[in-house]
Amino acid sequence: MNDRLLPVIGYILLLVSVGQTAPGSLNGRIVGGEDAAKAQFPHQISLRNAGSHSCGGSIISRNWVLTAAHCVSYFDDDGELVINPASRYSIRAGSNDRFDGGVLLQVVEIVVHEKYGNFLNDVAVLRVESPFIYSASIQPIGLPSKNTPDNADIIVSGWGRLTHGGDIPRYLQWTTLTSLSLQECESRIKYGYPNILCLLHEADNGVCNGDSGGPAHYNNEVVGIAGFVYGGCGTTNPDGYARVYEFVDWIKAHTDIK
Template identity: 60%
Template structure:
């Protein structure tokens, strides 16, 4: 089974706030977000170019995926963390190319047990604190486990289809949380650290949605990690489960 990380060389993320209507489209081709709908959403940028998504969890910290800020050393095979001075974030804009504010990253904290698609989360300490507004605001981290069957909102600037174009404006959609058992049997990853989101074919996340949030009940419950069988397949998408990692996030982000 093909499992693909959702990082891309010029695209972005999932995220969400509680919308009032379900979009007719999909993140793989999706419905445009509206102003201030996702104030926690940020674009993670590598050397000035948009690569992944992330979520504001405090004035000083962004939550994203570990694979967005790491790479494997070609000679040793060891995991190398991207230097903080090569990273920045754009907040407060639906446009992945302009507007909002751009702030440099001061430090990168990768989960110490990241590997094999599991524990795929990282924190970014910003050089200067965010100034909150209706377009820039934190999202609460998950306080309980997400019930199976719950509607979970995703958003992002990821590709509209496999090898497709990148949208300039943030897109969003609604997927469905799977039970822990179904998630484990679908992914063959027998860990409670994942949350899987099910969807109909031609829906879901795609390359560039890495690191972005999935939201339920106005809390971030997942961090976009991988797809199986290509974008928009009939297989679920995999996310790091925020509730499972709640203590780690609180400790390292000093919440």
């Protein structure tokens, strides 16, 4: 473990799960968000663990979804990474309702970043059993063509808790956060890494449990993958996302995207 991370680990909460107890889960609306319009985020999916919503994700091709590594894996007592069986997971796409609508597809393959750990490289791709059929409500989102600028308005979406430890919304939520420089991220939460995207928000706003793996959007591209909050949901601390720009080559190497 990187020594510089030791003081903050106890205050960082992964955003996975909405009360499940299966391995890889923690006991997962956007805090301060609003209901998404129909087909506003046609790439957004609900990742289902044993039939229940646990994380978000993004359609990136007809066969692949982008999400967070911690949504589909855990570290055992020996510190070894264990990837959960793909058979446990399904994906609801094409609906803002986490209970109903759209289509349900079985996950058949999970690829987790080989350097995932310590809240870094928190990236995974999932292959579905049959291809997505594109429509107004089901569309892929592009990978970033350039690095995300500082101080930009970044839209985030998901089905995470409304407040820290609070209720889970039925319908997809969204809000707008602000990207920070690496220096500002380092100053605020000691996470000024090139592959981390820190998103700032006011109190009672931001992501929470159940938003994990979900997208941060900028210029119609997925620039972040929801990973963790620092000090609890809805604080004035920035939220931590995997910076997708740093993983474009890895994603292309492990999917059908060229």
